[in-house]
């Protein structure tokens with residue numbers, strides 16, 4: 040019977056182990072933490088945004104994003120939904136095509152996986168950190184941190200990325216892949232808040248607002264989102280910021296200076312906003328700051344007016360067209376320079392990772408080391424927020440598991 044080791048009991052490792060066991064392999068999962076699927080438990084704020092109805096290749100990024108397209112063409116949403124239904128986890132759909140387990144509980148997914156692996160006879164070794172993978176002629180020797188040695192015919196490296204260190208994220212997977220000759224693209228944090236050094240903005244801490252956010256590089260838009268923004272004491276968070284953070288961090292780490300432009304009224308054209316301002320500026324005796332309370336939340340008028348360089352105590356009747364234009368610009372296109380990336384502890388994913396040109400997209404087998412398979416976020420593919428990262432973990436893990444044949 041073929042002996043397969045799965046290094047990492049996260050999303051991609053769990054599904055890989057399931058398929059291996061179903062193919063008749065003697066399957067062992069090595070998990071360094073006290074339980075499998077700890078990151079899974081934190082996904083979707085505990086609800087597990089397991090996949091997305093609007094799955095398409097364009098949702099994935101990396102040096103060769105076509106790899107993701109090849110993967111999901113072979114094991115996509117239909118296969119994923121069938122798999123989860125077969126283990127008793129039907130999906131339910133939320134906004135923007137986001138799919139969740141019908142129970143809306145990540146813990147159910149983790150528990151059902153554990154139960155399934157037990158049923159299929161998979162050995163799950165906890166508190167076992169694999170430190171080295173040593174290829175022998177037709178097999179592999181694994182060494183754990185506790186100096187235990189194990190022999191296997193194939194190894195599925197599903198050790199994840201360095202995002203979320205509090206949930207087990209580390210560089211271990213990259214180091215193991217590199218020790219076997221794999222090329223790495225330096226990981227960087229993606230899907231996370233952005234630091235904005237502009238202090239005036241920090242006074243908006245706690246305010247949520249539906250914004251249009253654009254990332255501009257040398258005047259060209261390189262990423263954009265129209266969603267809720269949450270102002271924080273250090274910068275911006277919320278879905279809009281998370282969505283554009285990858286583009287910002289990638290450019291900053293490349294030594295460039297991207298700008299972020301915030302539009303507080305993205306659903307309005309210029310005339311509509313002008314009419315709105317006419318309404319709130321109808322009483323010439325009011326201060327500008329007080330008048331703007333008709334269309335903005337508390338604290339926003341003072342901050343926006345200070346960014347516009349206009350005195351909030353000035354009366355509407357003395358407002359010049361030039362100052363009004365500056366106010367419109369602050370409402371429409373406040374431009375900020377984001378600071379360096381925030382830590383991996385705040386990131387949902389790590390962009391970068393193992394070069395996918397050295398991996399077969401149909402099986403996840405390494406092109407360098409026969410019998411070694413690499414899956415999940417460890418690879419140089421990251422998806423948008425909304426279930427695309429778990430989908431990539433399911434797809435790659437499943438393909439690696441399906442590639443095993445217990446009889447060989």
Ligand SMILES: Cc1cc2nc3c(=O)[nH]c(=O)nc-3n(C[C@H](O)[C@H](O)[C@H](O)COP(=O)(O)OP(=O)(O)OC[C@H]3O[C@@H](n4cnc5c(N)ncnc54)[C@H](O)[C@@H]3O)c2cc1C
Nearest residue numbers: 047049051071082083088169199203207415416426428429
């Ligand atoms: C807070 C948070 C929320 C998220 N929410 C979502 C969401 O709702 N939807 C979505 O699509 N994505 C979400 N993600 C991203 C998603 O969780 C990951 O992309 C996905 O879990 C990656 O799966 P993986 O199997 O590659 O790695 P992981 O799930 O990270 O699993 C890797 C496992 O390997 C173990 N390991 C590492 N090294 C070793 C070693 N040397 N020996 C033994 N074990 C080892 C780790 O302990 C870990 O359990 C979220 C991420 C975070 C941090």
